[in-house]
Amino acid sequence: MDSSWRKQYLEDLPGPMSKTYSKLFSDEILKDYLVHFVATLEDNAVILDIDCSGCGFWKFLRENGIKIIGISDSRCKSVKLSDRGIRILHMAFTDISFIGIFGGFLLLFVPNLLPPDLNLDILNKAHLALRIGGKGLIALEIENSGSVSTAIKDELSKKHPALEGDRLVNDKYRFVPTISAVKNLIRLSEFHLIKYTVKSGKAYFLVRK
Numbered sequence: 001m002d003s004s005w006r007k008q009y010l011e012d013l014p015g016p017m018s019k020t021y022s023k024l025f026s027d028e029i030l031k032d033y034l035v036h037f038v039a040t041l042e043d044n045a046v047i048l049d050i051d052c053s054g055c056g057f058w059k060f061l062r063e064n065g066i067k068i069i070g071i072s073d074s075r076c077k078s079v080k081l082s083d084r085g086i087r088i089l090h091m092a093f094t095d096i097s098f099i100g101i102f103g104g105f106l107l108l109f110v111p112n113l114l115p116p117d118l119n120l121d122i123l124n125k126a127h128l129a130l131r132i133g134g135k136g137l138i139a140l141e142i143e144n145s146g147s148v149s150t151a152i153k154d155e156l157s158k159k160h161p162a163l164e165g166d167r168l169v170n171d172k173y174r175f176v177p178t179i180s181a182v183k184n185l186i187r188l189s190e191f192h193l194i195k196y197t198v199k200s201g202k203a204y205f206l207v208r209k
Contacts, residue, residue, distance in 0.1 A: 005160040006115045009173035013113055015072045016052030016088055024108060025056035029197055030139055033204045036195075037104065037137045038064050040206075045103030048129055050093065050122060053108035054137075058086055066103075071096060093122050098129035104136060105129070111140045112175055116165060116185070119175065123189035130209040136191060138205040142198065143176045179203055 014020035024030055034057055041047070045066050052070035054061070061068060062085050070088040081088070105126045111119045126136060143152075143165070156162040165177035177185075179198060182205065186193055191207035198204075 006166070006173050009168060009171065010115075011113070011172050013051045013073070013110065014053075016055050016070055018055075021051075021053050021108065022056040024053075024139075027139075027202075029199060029202070029204055030108070033137055033139070033197070033206060034060070036206060037106075037135055038066065040135050041066060041103050046101070048096075048098070048102045048105040048126060050105065050107045050126070051110045052088060053110050054106035058083075062086070069102070093118065093125070096122070096125040096129065098125075100129070100131050102129050103131060103134050105134075106137050108137070108139045109141065111138070111177075111182075113173070114175060115173065116163060116175060116177070116181075120185055120188060123185060123191065127189050127191060127209055132209060134209045135194075136205075136207040136209075138182075138186075138207065140182065140203060141176055141201055142182065142203045143178050144198075144201060 038061065043065060047066055047068055049068050049070040052072050055070070058068055062083060067085040070086065071091060071093065072088055073090060073092065107122065107126070130136070153162050153164045153166060156166055156168065165175050165181055167174040167176050182203060183193065186205065186207055191209060194206040194208050196203060196205045
């Protein structure tokens with residue numbers, strides 16, 4: 001199926017220090033998951049933060065001895081950090097090519113802004129980048145009703161070859177999958193699901209390589 005139509009509706013990702021990500025600090029379930037995530041990491045672990053989506057938690061992570069490598073695009077070069085335990089690399093997600101060096105990764109609500117094929121590519125690259133036993137924390141908005149997801153897909157399919165989860169919101173692309181679709185992405189990327197929680201249209205996943 002031709003998925004190129006999505007590209008014309010994609011918008012720039014928020015990037016490091018954005019309000020979109022910093023406000024996640026008020027999400028109590030995400031806080032609980034992050035505490036669990038940190039507790040499972042080895043001492044002095046280095047984690048990969050996709051689009052710097054966990055920036056609201058960087059202070060907490062650093063206080064726990066965790067170092068962070070954030071991946072974002074080149075438009076964010078103006079961001080300056082005084083903490084040597086945090087580094088931002090400017091590259092496309094498709095260019096991530098680390099192998100077995102990270103203890104964990106964060107992917108917080110980024111998937112909702114990206115098409116499913118790119119989400120799977122990111123998860124595959126994260127899997128390759130993690131050490132054996134490495135953990136990942138994923139959070140995103142989901143569609144609670146499979147029938148609603150199908151109905152939206154059918155309506156969008158009148159214009160584009162859409163899949164379940166595809167959305168156009170104010171002429172911007174959004175991916176809002178069902179819980180089963182997210183589990184399938186996790187399975188396809190060969191992660192093991194440790195636990196997950198669904199509440200108020202959001203889902204949180206802790207995974208392990």
